[in-house]
Amino acid sequence: MSQKIPATVITGFLGAGKTTMIRNLLTNAGGKRIALIINEFGDLGVDGDVLKGCGAENCSEDDIIELTNGCICCTVADDFIPTMTKLLEREQRPDHIVIETSGLALPQPLVAAFNWPDIRTQVTVDGVITVVDSAAVAAGRFADDHDAVEAARSEDESLDHESPIEELFEDQLTCADLIVLNKTDLIDVAGLGRVRDEVASRTQRKPVMIEARNGEVPAGILLGLGIGTENDLANRKSHHELEHEDGTPHDHDEFDSFVVELGPIVDVASFVGRLKTIIAAHDVLRLKGFVDVSGKPMRLQLQAVGSRIDHYFDRAWATGERRATRLVVIGLHEMDEDAVRSAIEALA
Numbered sequence: 001m002s003q004k005i006p007a008t009v010i011t012g013f014l015g016a017g018k019t020t021m022i023r024n025l026l027t028n029a030g031g032k033r034i035a036l037i038i039n040e041f042g043d044l045g046v047d048g049d050v051l052k053g054c055g056a057e058n059c060s061e062d063d064i065i066e067l068t069n070g071c072i073c074c075t076v077a078d079d080f081i082p083t084m085t086k087l088l089e090r091e092q093r094p095d096h097i098v099i100e101t102s103g104l105a106l107p108q109p110l111v112a113a114f115n116w117p118d119i120r121t122q123v124t125v126d127g128v129i130t131v132v133d134s135a136a137v138a139a140g141r142f143a144d145d146h147d148a149v150e151a152a153r154s155e156d157e158s159l160d161h162e163s164p165i166e167e168l169f170e171d172q173l174t175c176a177d178l179i180v181l182n183k184t185d186l187i188d189v190a191g192l193g194r195v196r197d198e199v200a201s202r203t204q205r206k207p208v209m210i211e212a213r214n215g216e217v218p219a220g221i222l223l224g225l226g227i228g229t230e231n232d233l234a235n236r237k238s239h240h241e242l243e244h245e246d247g248t249p250h251d252h253d254e255f256d257s258f259v260v261e262l263g264p265i266v267d268v269a270s271f272v273g274r275l276k277t278i279i280a281a282h283d284v285l286r287l288k289g290f291v292d293v294s295g296k297p298m299r300l301q302l303q304a305v306g307s308r309i310d311h312y313f314d315r316a317w318a319t320g321e322r323r324a325t326r327l328v329v330i331g332l333h334e335m336d337e338d339a340v341r342s343a344i345e346a347l348a
């Protein structure tokens with residue numbers, strides 16, 4: 001058997017900049033032939049669309065595989081393993097495999113899948129890279145609901161959880177071989193120092209931390225870590241694994257997502273402004289998708305992380321393509337879906 005193919009797992013909370021970093025990686029990976037497995041929370045396939053659109057020669061559309069049946073950590077046996085097996089049966093095998101997890105995925109069960117007999121002999125985890133939204137950390141987004149959690153706990157003593165966001169953030173850090181503190185353009189040097197300290201305090205392990213803006217990290221740093229992470233899972237247990245040593249499966253019941261479809265938008269600035277208000281009023285964690293702007297031949301891509309919204313025309317609507325405004329909304333389970341849906345629908 002030839003050498004094992006290295007696989008890099010890229011994880012990080014919703015909107016941290018995983019897709020942006022991978023897009024950048026594909027354009028500077030030299031001659032390496034990369035296969036990409038991407039998984040996102042929500043039914044719109046935005047990440048796949050963005051990455052397929054980047055036209056990198058070393059990663060054709062065929063090399064980009066989307067896993068859409070839920071978070072990759074929950075569908076390992078039914079989805080991930082068969083996908084890997086098929087990929088490894090290809091005549092032209094990739095030099096490197098990159099896996100983007102959904103922003104809500106636990107990396108641990110995914111890494112454990114690399115110990116499955118059929119996979120273990122052929123692939124090894126080169127490293128787990130966790131992307132962090134430094135601005136979100138600085139704003140306290142991973143630590144801000146202590147009071148609410150304590151209140152819930154005092155009402156129900158059986159609650160053994162920290163806030164689900166905080167717990168997931170820590171699980172993703174604890175599994176990391178390399179942490180990328182991204183979005184450094186949005187905070188100052190002192191703020192970045194505090195973010196480093198906060199991130200370091202969230203894991204017992206001491207992974208290397210580097211800084212980045214727009215996910216711009218040389219491929220030589222991201223690929224070739226050579227860790228073999230699947231052999232070191234005992235040191236990276238998630239909160240769930242520590243609390244349920246009996247193997248009770250985890251779930252993502254704390255989070256919900258839905259797609260809203262609406263008609264064409266006439267005034268983008270006003271649309272974005274009102275969307276910001278809705279996001280803030282309902283604590284929407286992530287919103288992304290495409291907008292049909294009246295009279296424009298181009299499609300508008302819209303990306304909201306908390307109430308920060310980026311938007312730009314990414315490509316022309318194709319001939320025969322149905323023009324529509326479609327947005328995926330992700331929030332905590334208690335988010336009022338009907339209220340958010342009708343508020344957004346009223347914007348068209």
Ligand SMILES: Nc1nc2c(ncn2[C@@H]2O[C@H](COP(=O)(O)OP(=O)(O)OP(=O)(O)O)[C@@H](O)[C@H]2O)c(=O)[nH]1
Pocket residue numbers: 012013014015016017018019020021040047102103104182183184185186212213214215286303304305310
């Ligand atoms: N200002 C700033 N924005 C960034 C940076 N990196 C990414 N973004 C923006 O953040 C938004 C989310 O980036 P993505 O790359 O889609 O994040 P993601 O982690 O793939 O998101 P999910 O797959 O939904 O979890 C986009 O609007 C990006 O343009 C950065 O370094 N600085």
